[in-house]
Amino acid sequence: MDIDISKVSERLNLEEDILRSAIERRVISLCKYRDIRYIVFKKKVRHVERGTVLFLNENMDVVMGYPKIRRALVLDPTVKKYFVDKVVVEEKLNGYNVRVVKIDGNVLGITRGGRVCPFTTKKLLKLLDTEILKDYPGITLCGEMVGLNNPYVSHYYPEVDREICEGIRENLGLFIFDIREGSNSLPVEKRIELLEAYRVPHVKPLGVFKKEEVEEIKSIVLKLDREGREGIVMKDPDMLVDPIKYTTHYTHCQDLSVAFRYTFDLGIHFMFSRLVREGYQSYEFKEGEEELEKRAHSIGRSIIYSMVESIWKVARGELITEDFELYFENEEDLEEFLKYLKEVHISYVLKEKEVLKNSIFRVVIGKVYPSTRDKIKSYLEGSLW
Ligand code: ATP
Ligand code: MG
Numbered sequence: 001m002d003i004d005i006s007k008v009s010e011r012l013n014l015e016e017d018i019l020r021s022a023i024e025r026r027v028i029s030l031c032k033y034r035d036i037r038y039i040v041f042k043k044k045v046r047h048v049e050r051g052t053v054l055f056l057n058e059n060m061d062v063v064m065g066y067p068k069i070r071r072a073l074v075l076d077p078t079v080k081k082y083f084v085d086k087v088v089v090e091e092k093l094n095g096y097n098v099r100v101v102k103i104d105g106n107v108l109g110i111t112r113g114g115r116v117c118p119f120t121t122k123k124l125l126k127l128l129d130t131e132i133l134k135d136y137p138g139i140t141l142c143g144e145m146v147g148l149n150n151p152y153v154s155h156y157y158p159e160v161d162r163e164i165c166e167g168i169r170e171n172l173g174l175f176i177f178d179i180r181e182g183s184n185s186l187p188v189e190k191r192i193e194l195l196e197a198y199r200v201p202h203v204k205p206l207g208v209f210k211k212e213e214v215e216e217i218k219s220i221v222l223k224l225d226r227e228g229r230e231g232i233v234m235k236d237p238d239m240l241v242d243p244i245k246y247t248t249h250y251t252h253c254q255d256l257s258v259a260f261r262y263t264f265d266l267g268i269h270f271m272f273s274r275l276v277r278e279g280y281q282s283y284e285f286k287e288g289e290e291e292l293e294k295r296a297h298s299i300g301r302s303i304i305y306s307m308v309e310s311i312w313k314v315a316r317g318e319l320i321t322e323d324f325e326l327y328f329e330n331e332e333d334l335e336e337f338l339k340y341l342k343e344v345h346i347s348y349v350l351k352e353k354e355v356l357k358n359s360i361f362r363v364v365i366g367k368v369y370p371s372t373r374d375k376i377k378s379y380l381e382g383s384l385w
Contacts, residue, residue, distance in 0.1 A: 033116035040114035051114040073280040076214040083211040094230035095146030102133040132198035147172035177203040185239040253302040261306035265369040314376040321366030328361040
């Protein structure tokens with residue numbers, strides 16, 4: 001790999017040997033977006049988080065990986081024990097994590113894994129006013145890209161429905177939830193002030209509570225659940241402790257249904273953790289027999305319907321895919337994105353492609369889940385488990 005190991009080592013404060021070994025083990029890979037070269041940490045190496053990016057430019061700019069947010073299985077007593085005094089409750093949006101940075105004059109969108117994603121990079125320029133990065137070039141805006149029309153986590157949010165061209169609607173939005181400088185986050189109030197001043201769309205607090213007011217937080221969760229939303233992230237106002245998260249029954253069921261649709265591609269671990277969350281939630285909300293029965297029903301439905309649907313699909317000889325409908329401004333953007341999917345080893349089929357007004361391209365991409373299809377097929381043909 002043609003990189004200056006000693007410079008990188010100095011920049012990241014990582015010994016050269018450790019760097020060399022990480023490169024050999026392919027934990028670090030060399031990537032390119034247009035003529036911008038960078039290296040990515042695919043796993044955590046010492047203090048360097050997964051998803052950390054180091055640009056191979058003059059400055060060797062570093063964008064730290066977005067840290068993991070730990071989960072409370074019960075809100076009471078976890079919130080009381082964990083926080084210092086006050087708790088800011090924000091909505092947890094169900095999309096994908098994006099870090100927005102400005103490198104040598106280019107605004108880039110980096111995914112959780114640490115790749116500059118061409119789809120994200122182009123869309124965010126339409127969705128955000130990036131003036132803030134002119135005045136504060138060293139910051140990282142961290143946000144969630146949400147909506148139906150993105151290639152990673154497709155979930156409808158009514159508030160991001162927008163017209164991209166006469167009669168063509170796209171459901172896509174980006175909400176910033178954190179401003180980081182190196183590994184430090186701005187205090188919540190300061191972050192919101194700054195984002196408001198620059199008219200950047202952001203996640204707004206659902207409330208600020210004393211850490212003892214867990215019952216209020218629980219009612220927020222119930223309300224979000226009824227509205228079919230993902231959950232909450234709780235933060236210390238000054239970001240003195242790391243944020244923690246809690247999610248709704250609705251989301252667990254959604255996740256389970258996805259997990260069983262792609263039974264043999266999404267790991268056991270993924271399914272198990274969702275089921276466990278349900279157990280603790282039922283306990284925390286002191287469910288009686290009737291409520292528990294209702295929960296059991298909806299968990300069961302989430303699992304069985306999607307799993308059986310996949311079995312039928314394979315039996316009919318169909319592919320098992322997860323479909324994403326995307327809009328591109330022109331054919332070059334589409335081609336660039338398809339090339340990128342190959343580079344990151346996502347296998348897909350192009351299911352639909354049409355040109356709309358003003359040369360806007362609408363496509364449907366089916367992400368292929370090969371193990372699910374192969375396994376189901378082989379069981380249906382008589383293989384033993
Ligand atoms: P991890 O648990 O390691 O963070 P994950 O991909 O499983 O990774 P999630 O369970 O979705 O993550 O929860 C963390 C993610 O939630 C964050 O990385 C961020 O993208 C997203 N998120 C959505 N809304 C918020 C918010 N208001 N504040 C912080 N993060 C948020
Ligand atoms: Mg998420």
